[in-house]
Amino acid sequence: MATGYEDTYRDLHQPAVVIGGCFAIVAVLLSIYLIFQHLKSYTNPAEQKWIVAVIFMVPVYATQSILSLWNPRMSVASDILRNCYEAFALYSFGSYLVACLGGERSVIELLENESRGQLGITLLERRNGNQAVQSRSFTSFFFRPYAIGRDLLTIERFGLVQYMILKTFCAFLAFLLELFGVFGDGEFKWYYGYPYIAVVLNFSQMWALYCLVQFYNVTHERLKPIKPLAKFVSFKAIVFATWWQGLGIALLWALGVLPNVKKLRTGLQDFLICIEMAIAAVAHIYVFSAEPYRFIPVSGYGRVTTETTKAEMKFGGGDQEKSAVFEKRETQVAAPGTSVSESVQDIVLEGGQSVVKDVVLTINQAIGPVEKGVTKIQEKIHQRFVGSKDKEASELQVEECVEENLTGEQNI
Structure with missing residues (x-):
């Protein structure tokens, strides 16, 4: 088969x-x-x-x-x-x-404004109230993504x-x-x-x-x-x-x-x-x-081109027929020619730097909670270890005090 x-x-x-x-x-x-x-x-x-x-x-x-x-x-x-x-x-x-x-800063402002507008609270309330913490909870990402700003x-x-x-x-x-x-x-x-x-x-x-x-x-x-x-x-x-x-x-x-x-x-x-x-x-x-x-805005640099279009319109009838010519002008600024090699270079270098930056940031974000967890575990182990040492030291001091008291009583 x-x-x-x-x-x-x-x-x-x-x-x-x-x-x-x-x-x-x-x-x-x-x-x-x-x-x-x-x-x-x-x-x-x-x-x-x-x-x-x-x-x-x-x-x-x-x-x-x-x-x-x-x-x-x-x-x-x-x-x-x-x-x-x-x-x-x-x-x-x-x-x-x-x-x-518009870039990261514009997006951050947009998301913050969208969050305040949808929730209907002021920035001061968001900073000082418990509602701010609640609105930025992870569950809001699934049900109210605008709330996390x-x-x-x-x-x-x-x-x-x-x-x-x-x-x-x-x-x-x-x-x-x-x-x-x-x-x-x-x-x-x-x-x-x-x-x-x-x-x-x-x-x-x-x-x-x-x-x-x-x-x-x-x-x-x-x-x-x-x-x-x-x-x-x-x-x-x-x-x-x-x-x-x-x-x-x-x-x-x-x-x-x-x-x-x-x-x-x-x-x-x-x-x-x-x-x-x-x-x-x-x-x-x-x-x-x-x-x-x-095309780029008129304020930029480039070759200005003006396109004129004419249209003739007739109205009236018989001997009273008249015609009018309408003229429309459109001005555009042609973008200056760019070198293909320079464009490729910008894509590779700028794009590569952006990717590396975001990858490093993401790895740090992923490692951050793990490091915090490990730090907390180490702190707890250290506290228990130090606590046990202090306990042993205090017990040893008590034993020494008892021995000294017993020795003193025998001498008397």
Whole structure:
């Protein structure tokens, strides 16, 4: 039976590579074109460096998938690169939303104002009353995210960075387990590492996306100018399509619905991703267009262009017919041309520094409670140790006093 499926795989492999390769080429070309447009009109580095990082997710996925489809031996390595970049892209999308809101300081002010406005209390009451402590409790994040104010940004960033760290760590752990033959890709058996890693990554991803959704729910009114819903849906579709699709194929394989041929299972996943990335690339052309960044305010520098449109309108009838000409002028300031190399340099350096800073901050936040717990345990052990010593010393003093009194009485 397995031999028959192997023959089917060989018959379908070449057509699948050709068809998937065509979709992958379309995805890569469209994405590279859009990225190049952003690099040429690199007028808002704070936003565009994260847009480029999000768009670059499509060519990474398409390239790794077609390579894995062409040569199944590259499947594990392709999964590692694909998974690592997926986590980074999710972090980049969150950073893009923060940049669109004006940066961290503006977001903190926005969240604080939103919190005070929704709760209907003054800043003084928030500082001095117990209501402030209650409103910032962790449970409020699930039911009233606006109530926790500036802490919402910290939770959102922690959620995204923890997924980026865990995804990268689990990807390399899967590679090591595969080398020792105990990973069992797609097999839900207790002696393989795949089911445990799948559970951890599933929880981590859901938490990261939930944090992003809660942040979006509080700030969506201020994000309306960038049409965030379309961007949010297009990005989440890629993340969910790849992860849940792979998990669903693995479950169907484990239940016996799909043939018990590993190459066929991984090939199906790679083939579907190639098609999906072509669709995503087309969506990105409209969703993450570079058009808004091609012009800057009149106060900036650039080439001023004036476009005049005329329209003639006739009214009246017969001999009394008259005509009027309406003229409309639009003045735009073309953004100065930017060097592509300088744009790439800014993306790599500034983006890298931001990632490192947030990773260090997240690790410190995770280690902080552990250090406090260890410190408390050490303090309790020290107090007991010192207390026992003091007790022994006091008992020894009492014994010495008793002996001295007894000796004194005998001398008398």
